[in-house]
Amino acid sequence: MKIYLAKYxxxxxxxxxxxxxxxxxxxxxxxxxxxxxxxEKYPEATRVDLGESVLLPGLVxxxxxxxxxxxxxxxxxxxxxxxxxxxxxxWLIRVSKYQDTLKSSEKRSAMQEGLKNLRESGTxxxxxxxxxxxxLTCYQESGLRVVxxxxxxxxxxxxxxxxxxxxxxxxxxxxAKDLPKIRVGLAPYAxxxxxxxxxxxxxxxxxxxxxxxxxxxxxxxxxMEFFYDSKGDIANILFPYIGWGETLPPPYQKxxxxxxxxxxxxxxxxxxxGCVHLGPTDLAMIARSGSSVIYCPRAHSTLQLGxxxxxxxxxxxxxxxLGSESIACNSSLSLWEEMRAALKLNEQDPQPLTAExxxxxxxxxxxxxxxxxxxxxxxxxxxxxxxxxLKNPGGTSLxxxxxxxxxxxxxxxxIKKVIAGEEIL
Numbered sequence: 001m002k003i004y005l006a007k008y009x010x011x012x013x014x015x016x017x018x019x020x021x022x023x024x025x026x027x028x029x030x031x032x033x034x035x036x037x038x039x040e041k042y043p044e045a046t047r048v049d050l051g052e053s054v055l056l057p058g059l060v061x062x063x064x065x066x067x068x069x070x071x072x073x074x075x076x077x078x079x080x081x082x083x084x085x086x087x088x089x090x091w092l093i094r095v096s097k098y099q100d101t102l103k104s105s106e107k108r109s110a111m112q113e114g115l116k117n118l119r120e121s122g123t124x125x126x127x128x129x130x131x132x133x134x135x136l137t138c139y140q141e142s143g144l145r146v147v148x149x150x151x152x153x154x155x156x157x158x159x160x161x162x163x164x165x166x167x168x169x170x171x172x173x174x175x176a177k178d179l180p181k182i183r184v185g186l187a188p189y190a191x192x193x194x195x196x197x198x199x200x201x202x203x204x205x206x207x208x209x210x211x212x213x214x215x216x217x218x219x220x221x222x223x224m225e226f227f228y229d230s231k232g233d234i235a236n237i238l239f240p241y242i243g244w245g246e247t248l249p250p251p252y253q254k255x256x257x258x259x260x261x262x263x264x265x266x267x268x269x270x271x272x273x274g275c276v277h278l279g280p281t282d283l284a285m286i287a288r289s290g291s292s293v294i295y296c297p298r299a300h301s302t303l304q305l306g307x308x309x310x311x312x313x314x315x316x317x318x319x320x321x322l323g324s325e326s327i328a329c330n331s332s333l334s335l336w337e338e339m340r341a342a343l344k345l346n347e348q349d350p351q352p353l354t355a356e357x358x359x360x361x362x363x364x365x366x367x368x369x370x371x372x373x374x375x376x377x378x379x380x381x382x383x384x385x386x387x388x389x390l391k392n393p394g395g396t397s398l399x400x401x402x403x404x405x406x407x408x409x410x411x412x413x414x415i416k417k418v419i420a421g422e423e424i425l
Contacts, residue, residue, distance in 0.1 A: 007019065219305055298341045
């Protein structure tokens with residue numbers, strides 16, 4: 001057993017501790033509490049004195065597309081409508097085309113770079129959407145805890161069935177290998193890129209496999225317009241590109257969330273990526289279903305999709321996580337920058353987000369979205385010993401330690417990263 005002693009410990013599940021300690025036994029947390037109490041209770045444990053530092057759970061990046069880590073940066077001019085307005089559908093098509101040009105070796109290099117960046121920035125767990133058949137090797141080499149989601153984007157009609165079957169085969173492979181740090185889910189890209197029938201098939205497989213699912217939804221105005229009126233950029237640009245121009249559905253006169261609810265998709269408690277455009281009925285449906293929302297503030301800003309109603313999401317007690325999307329619409333994979341962006345974007349609200357709320361999203365919330373809430377995300381007895389240690393940023397007190405960590409946290413401050421009780425370099 002080891003006792004890690006730090007000036008401040010942030011358990012997340014309880015208030016911050018001054019002169020705190022974390023006791024770990026092999027790969028699990030045995031106890032978290034005041035240093036004085038744990039030292040008296042476990043005199044035989046090996047002491048690791050971290051001095052004037054801050055110990056907290058490893059960060060959980062709930063949503064990435066790591067194989068896009070070498071993607072060209074977002075270019076507004078290349079993704080704009082004739083009027084000069086940003087066009088989300090044009091960007092989606094461009095990213096799909098880029099992804100389809102990547103060779104396996106390029107995907108591998110991009111994933112390795114993305115995983116390295118995550119590891120260096122203090123992320124210990126990631127939810128990654130992938131189409132790369134060799135992804136497992138990259139994950140294992142990284143040492144990170146990973147939930148891997150084979151993604152079915154379905155922007156190529158001729159091979160959509162093949163990609164669906166490949167995703168299921170990949171899920172079966174990961175389940176069969178039973179790797180200690182790697183879990184699998186499934187990721188149908190969005191409710192408008194897959195037919196109602198294919199989404200229902202996904203639903204049946206997910207019920208049977210009992211694995212987590214992520215789906216992008218309620219992200220853009222184009223999506224809202226399509227599900228209500230069957231018009232707009234999805235109908236006029238995306239469907240002809242896919243080859244569905246002749247099969248445009250009748251107007252659903254629903255929001256995307258109401259549509260997913262109508263086909264029972266919310267019953268499997270998906271992690272909903274985006275959720276920029278939500279009405280009162282949508283919020284109530286999400287809350288009732290037990291689904292999570294993954295908030296990607298910097299990507300939403302880059303793509304000019306609108307401002308997420310994150311305060312209303314939290315008010316409905318919907319679990320919220322943070323994700324960094326991909327380099328195709330973001331400048332980095334850093335959750336420190338994501339937390340600060342969330343605070344900045346909401347600072348003028350009547351009830352601004354707090355540092356405590358965004359740190360919870362980056363730890364417990366991410367764990368919940370990935371289906372790992374019983375195993376990681378907070379420093380509690382029985383959970384895996386996944387944590388990071390930061391240099392004390394200075395000017396820190398028990399009252400402001402979370403604020404200081406969120407506002408000033410960066411890779412240079414990290415002095416230790418531990419996953420399942422083992423330090424990673």
